[in-house]
Amino acid sequence: MDFSLIIISLLKIVGIIFLVILPMVSYSVYAERRVSAFIQDRPGPNRVGPAGLFQPIADIFKLLLKEDFTPRQVNTLYYWLAPCLAMMPAIITIAVVPFGSTLFGVPMVIADINVGILFVFAIASLGVYGIVLAGWASNSKYPFLGGVCSSSQMISYELSLGLAVIPIFLVVGQLRLTEVVRYQIEHGWMIAPFVGDWTNPTKWLLAIPMLISFVVFMIAIFAETNRLPFDLPEAEQELAGGYHTEYSSMKFALFFLGEYAAMITGSAVVVTLFLGGWHLPLPSWHGAFHWVLVDGTAPGWRGVVGGLFNIITFFGKVAVLLFFFIWVRFTLPRFRYDQLMRLGWLFFFEIALVNIFIVAIVLAYFPA
Numbered sequence: 001m002d003f004s005l006i007i008i009s010l011l012k013i014v015g016i017i018f019l020v021i022l023p024m025v026s027y028s029v030y031a032e033r034r035v036s037a038f039i040q041d042r043p044g045p046n047r048v049g050p051a052g053l054f055q056p057i058a059d060i061f062k063l064l065l066k067e068d069f070t071p072r073q074v075n076t077l078y079y080w081l082a083p084c085l086a087m088m089p090a091i092i093t094i095a096v097v098p099f100g101s102t103l104f105g106v107p108m109v110i111a112d113i114n115v116g117i118l119f120v121f122a123i124a125s126l127g128v129y130g131i132v133l134a135g136w137a138s139n140s141k142y143p144f145l146g147g148v149c150s151s152s153q154m155i156s157y158e159l160s161l162g163l164a165v166i167p168i169f170l171v172v173g174q175l176r177l178t179e180v181v182r183y184q185i186e187h188g189w190m191i192a193p194f195v196g197d198w199t200n201p202t203k204w205l206l207a208i209p210m211l212i213s214f215v216v217f218m219i220a221i222f223a224e225t226n227r228l229p230f231d232l233p234e235a236e237q238e239l240a241g242g243y244h245t246e247y248s249s250m251k252f253a254l255f256f257l258g259e260y261a262a263m264i265t266g267s268a269v270v271v272t273l274f275l276g277g278w279h280l281p282l283p284s285w286h287g288a289f290h291w292v293l294v295d296g297t298a299p300g301w302r303g304v305v306g307g308l309f310n311i312i313t314f315f316g317k318v319a320v321l322l323f324f325f326i327w328v329r330f331t332l333p334r335f336r337y338d339q340l341m342r343l344g345w346l347f348f349f350e351i352a353l354v355n356i357f358i359v360a361i362v363l364a365y366f367p368a
Helices: 005-040 055-065 074-096 116-124 128-135 140-173 179-187 202-226 247-273 298-331 339-367
Strands: 281-284 289-292
Touching: 005 055, 005 074, 005 247, 005 298, 055 074, 055 140, 055 247, 055 289, 074 128, 074 247, 116 140, 116 179, 116 247, 128 179, 128 247, 140 179, 140 281, 179 247, 202 247, 202 289, 298 339
Parallel strands: none
Antiparallel strands: 281 289
């Protein structure tokens, strides 16, 4: 057994969870409050620390110090398990997402498995159980109804989510996420495959179905993470608070922290599949204009700088998508439940399915 690999893996796990994901979860809440305040022309959190930057820390203490009340009628084991199932899948899913090239010769991915996207869907789907158990274990009619509605929504949009990524793997030829990023480095990002190969008609033909896949996948991510306009699981108007009505204190907070963690993980998957992952080509001029790849595999300090630049690039793209999540929340109204289900089953499912056949035809009859 190679203990050095175990130690390196543990360092990557600790680093990505405690130095990146959890701080991003806390400050995504802060960012949402500041951005929403800006959109609504009000100051937002600005008292705790400079520009309110310590507000997430104050929120943590507030939630921890609240009374942790457990109703008498609940099924205790599953009542306590549900918040964990809401939070953990989003954190575990990040294990297969490459968040950089290399740093000090170490690949910046925790587990580079050959079925990466299947792992993402398999683990992310466990979040449904957190919502179902929260509604059922509360032994109350309102959480139960909220849990049923929420689970049907998430299961419906998981179909569109899975179908939307199949065109990518038809093009790449495998499911390993690091290879998806490598393919985009060599052949152009999936969102715009014609960039760098402007005269190739196949790339222009692929651009349309890839754009469709991107749009379907992004909207399905909104539904999977229960964000507006798909936040029916937490709608106060239709339900009495939803599946988490009987929860308080930190258990209540875990559901919302899980939502933000799912936003971060979903954004990371979108960046990996469609936006080139950690890749950011920079323009350079050496007699003619061309693109330069910043790589972390270069020797010496250049490799360290390149590796850090790739990591910053990846999380910079994730931050842009998080801002988009927040912007949409305070721009669009909520769907009715019948509209939400109709959109998922009668539009996105069919569009994603037809899109697979379009990509297959393009690849079969218009080889690159």
